[in-house]
Amino acid sequence: MSIQQEVVEAAVRARSAARVLALATRAEKDAVLTALAEALVTHETSVLAANAEDVERARSDGTSAGIVDRLRLDPARILAMADGLRQLVALPDPVGEVVRGDTLANGLELRQVRVPFGVVGMIYEARPNVTVDAAGICLKSGNAVLLRGSSSARSSNRALVEVIREAVQVFGLPADVVQLVPGDTHESVKALMRARGLVDVLIPRGGAGLIRSVVEESTVPVIETGVGNCHVYVDRAADLDQALEIVINSKTQRTSVCNAAESLLVHADVADVFVPRVVAALQEAGVRIHGDETFATHQGVLPATDEDWATEYLDLDIAAAVVPDIDAAIDHVMRWSTGHTEAIVTTDLTAARRFTAEVDAAAVLVNASTRFTDGGEFGFGAEIGISTQKLHARGPMGLTEMTSTKYVVTGDGQLR
Amino acid sequence: MSIQQEVVEAAVRARSAARVLALATRAEKDAVLTALAEALVTHETSVLAANAEDVERARSDGTSAGIVDRLRLDPARILAMADGLRQLVALPDPVGEVVRGDTLANGLELRQVRVPFGVVGMIYEARPNVTVDAAGICLKSGNAVLLRGSSSARSSNRALVEVIREAVQVFGLPADVVQLVPGDTHESVKALMRARGLVDVLIPRGGAGLIRSVVEESTVPVIETGVGNCHVYVDRAADLDQALEIVINSKTQRTSVCNAAESLLVHADVADVFVPRVVAALQEAGVRIHGDETFATHQGVLPATDEDWATEYLDLDIAAAVVPDIDAAIDHVMRWSTGHTEAIVTTDLTAARRFTAEVDAAAVLVNASTRFTDGGEFGFGAEIGISTQKLHARGPMGLTEMTSTKYVVTGDGQLR
Incomplete structure (x- = not known):
């Protein structure tokens, strides 16, 4: 099977998992996040072993010390990831919030309600903690996520996603709400960018070159992040x-x-x-x-x-x-x-x-x-990136920015 | 000069006009809209004469009666356009609304404030009333607009935009806040879709084919509208x-x-x-x-x-x-x-x-x-289209949906 087909199949699985996750209650999602925070600490040894492979490979490839440092995990960084998940638990669930509501002159009850996007695609570089942060934010906001990390972090990302999927399954949610995108060549990024109808939004996080190429080539809606002059x-x-x-x-x-x-x-x-x-x-x-x-x-x-x-x-x-x-x-x-x-x-x-x-x-x-200018400093409690575009979200993006809305209109036979 | 260059130059003019319009007060914008409503009625004869050209051309081209009817203006339809503008005057200005605000622990005052997008591009078919509706909504929400109507309505659109630009100028605002996009071949649509950085958002309104092609080819962010199965x-x-x-x-x-x-x-x-x-x-x-x-x-x-x-x-x-x-x-x-x-x-x-x-x-x-499902029925008072995408706006789009936000943070020397 080609990489392109594999990505499409992962997206199809994500889509059907997302329908289940969208209906999960806050209590269910918070239970998963709490268990996941614990599981990260429990699985510290295997995660660090996987990370050591990435660090070793990067070193022998002659990667700069700065990037090797961003790649490296240690017990403190694992604890920080777990803490991040616990902070998410404390934040309100954006899903279901009534953003606007009215009773119209004809008696129709109108409510604009927050709903998850569905499937979010993340394309990011180096730092493996983004894997856990993004999965956590997407879970809490009711979105399935397709994670396309960099090849330099592939062992770490695989180990982390395994821990995440296990925690998700324990609570009866489909593991496919969190998936690593198969393939670590540009093919898989391209496949994500063309998965219109399967992926609802793509968030590239990384250097200006990555972001520009995603913005220019993607037919899936993109939230542009981060370049700051x-x-x-x-x-x-x-x-x-x-x-x-x-x-x-x-x-x-x-x-x-x-x-x-x-x-x-x-x-x-x-x-x-x-x-x-x-x-x-x-x-x-x-x-x-x-x-x-x-x-x-x-x-x-x-x-x-x-x-x-x-x-x-x-x-x-x-x-x-x-x-x-x-x-x-x-x-x-x-x-x-x-x-x-x-x-x-x-x-x-x-x-x-x-x-x-x-x-x-x-x-x-x-x-x-x-x-x-930072989600944490602004008091949003979690941040999946900083949007520099004007559409949908601008500035630090927290849980609310990872949702769309839906109008629910209830009547008793109103006609035009 | 090529069509592509002409469109880019129009967009550059729109961008600089938008900087002025963004700072206009509600009172100033409402005065323009009120004057414009009157001007439409005053210029009825010239607008109807221009429209007659379009109708005549469409007829001799063998256009279907349904489309000819959508193209046709009459005194009642001109009055309806003027009424639409007066309804906009009655609606609150979305610009400047504080969406979220807080004083942070370190004393920083955080406000998330609604701001115009800047430059909006509208690509639409047949009906000339969209020209006035879109110009009105963009003016009130502080956005410059580039209007790319269909060639079948070109005489009507030219006459209407002339009336609009005149009304805008009388109140000291730059006429270039409302412009017809030069050229009525696909070249000009293409140029709009590639004007990333000059045009902030493109809104295609029309048949499924038009919308799909804009969504797929545009590097400018798009709000997809209207296809309803x-x-x-x-x-x-x-x-x-x-x-x-x-x-x-x-x-x-x-x-x-x-x-x-x-x-x-x-x-x-x-x-x-x-x-x-x-x-x-x-x-x-x-x-x-x-x-x-x-x-x-x-x-x-x-x-x-x-x-x-x-x-x-x-x-x-x-x-x-x-x-x-x-x-x-x-x-x-x-x-x-x-x-x-x-x-x-x-x-x-x-x-x-x-x-x-x-x-x-x-x-x-x-x-x-x-x-x-309609902006008027939902009580939004004005509608520029119905978004069927999840990013930014979903459902009927009124004035609020034509804005972005900006964080304004005020302190007295706070450091991290």
């Missing part, structure tokens, strides 16, 4: 001490993530005072600055090109420019933003109102680190 | 008089629309009594029945094939079958449904609960005509 704009009315801390925190607290800052804009009126300070502080933190003419007069600052304004470095690099006014700042952001997170530092209410109204992004922050 | 299931516990009325109303009240019934399922326990009655009533109403073996024993009933179960007739035709139980009814619906509207007629609460829970469609109706 995030800016911090330091306004003329900024508290400059606060601005310095926000820039450093946004850039350096963790560099490999989508909500890290990649560009700095400084209002010309405060450039004389602020630019030397921020250059020194960034350089002290080990950040390479790619600057415009003003920034480039400082020792060690590299001259920026248009490519720098467009780049999500995901590293200790930042692009930096001085702008004549807030209009130029907003124009620059609107030109280069990927629509993820944009921040302004200002004490001027008019500037804050303009920036938050005119900048078109999933999250616009005033006087806070860009690193706050 | 709607079923009425008459349960064993149905009030059979009521069932008869609901079947006839669902099938015949208007046949060319997506929420008309196309299939009838009857529980075996009531088949002996109900099938003869419903066959007689349908035939009396001029409906051709494509039936299974039970139905086919009746005079004049054509034998149904799988194609009948799959067909959206949009005409005086219905597919009809007897099912052994509610499970078979649900299975049949789930196999052939297009996810638009499905109805059960029953007095049994358990059956009603099962059908509404297990049938996966935009609207599931109990004891009411399928014809109620």
Whole structure:
């Protein structure tokens, strides 16, 4: 059987499993998640053994230390996955929530009710914890999930999915609500992208290249996640001490993530005072600055090109420019933003109102680190990714964002 | 300049006009809509003259009387368009609504606020009133719109868009918030579908072929609308008089629309009594029945094939079958449904609960005509189409569905 056929058959099984899962009560789903959290800890040895295979293979393939580290599981990381599942148990079930309701003039009772999507396809890279997080969020939101992890994590993913499927079955739900997509070549990704009618939504999580290719090639609806070319704009009315801390925190607290800052804009009126300070502080933190003419007069600052304004470095690099006014700042952001997170530092209410109204992004922050755009930080309790598209969900996606709705209309013989 | 370039340039103009429109207040937008309603009536003569050209061209091309009728405008239809705009004025502005809000533990103030998409692309067939309806809904929801009507309505659409742009400009908004897409070949549709990053969402409205091609080829996010292979299931516990009325109303009240019934399922326990009655009533109403073996024993009933179960007739035709139980009814619906509207007629609460829970469609109706799935009937006041997809919007789409959201987060120096 071809990979394409195998994926289609997995999707057909997922679809029929999803019909059962959609009717499960919150109590049933929470019981599965609780048991699964325990099972992960019980099966620690076998999961770690499988993971060791992946780590060994990656090492001998000469994979970079950073990626090997993202691949590696240890008892603490397994506990963290289990904790994540327990947090899901504590969250309300989105399924069945009445979003809108009314009794119409003719007596019809109208309710808009949250329902699961059905079958969710996840395409993701490296980190095996995504396997458990995604399965947990999909289970709680009543969706069957097809997991297409990266080949580098295949042993870990197989071991984890085995534990998950066992826990699901114990509670009388079909194991096929969680499946690893067969095949780890591009063939299987392609098959998922063409499974329109079988897969309800595809969520790619990973590098910009992966996401772009899925968005462009998929006929299944896609929720685009994560590319973040995030800016911090330091306004003329900024508290400059606060601005310095926000820039450093946004850039350096963790560099490999989508909500890290990649560009700095400084209002010309405060450039004389602020630019030397921020250059020194960034350089002290080990950040390479790619600057415009003003920034480039400082020792060690590299001259920026248009490519720098467009780049999500995901590293200790930042692009930096001085702008004549807030209009130029907003124009620059609107030109280069990927629509993820944009921040302004200002004490001027008019500037804050303009920036938050005119900048078109999933999250616009005033006087806070860009690193706050995150489901956990926002208090959503769980996150399956951060949407940078405008359709369906925008920003951190929790359980609610993994649902659709259905109108249920009840009458006693109404005709038009 | 190629059509492709022309469309891209129109989209670039729409994008920059959208930035202005996004900041317009409700009062400003309502003033435009009110003025536009008046302007339509004032310009009646020129609009009707343009429409006469389209009607004449269609006639001489040998277009069917039905389509010529959909194309034709008259003073009453122009008044109806103007009324639609006045109804929009009465509806609240979705932009700026705070959907969710919280103060986080660290003092950050989080608000999820409704914002316009930006640029909406409409691809639609025949009826020129869609031009005004879509422009009105997009204006009120703060979106610029690119209108790609059918070539058969080109003179009418040009005249209408001219009136709209004039009204927009009088109030200091850029005329380019409403534009007709240049070119009326498939080239311009193709260019719209590839304008990712310039167009935020495409809404195709029309036949199944048009919608399928847009869904499959577009890299711009699409909201799929309208194909409705709607079923009425008459349960064993149905009030059979009521069932008869609901079947006839669902099938015949208007046949060319997506929420008309196309299939009838009857529980075996009531088949002996109900099938003869419903066959007689349908035939009396001029409906051709494509039936299974039970139905086919009746005079004049054509034998149904799988194609009948799959067909959206949009005409005086219905597919009809007897099912052994509610499970078979649900299975049949789930196999052939297009996810638009499905109805059960029953007095049994358990059956009603099962059908509404297990049938996966935009609207599931109990004891009411399928014809109620409609933005106007649901009380939304305006409708730009009925979504049959699960992402973003499902069912009738009003103003709210034409928006995205943005998180606005305000702090005083919070760091992670």
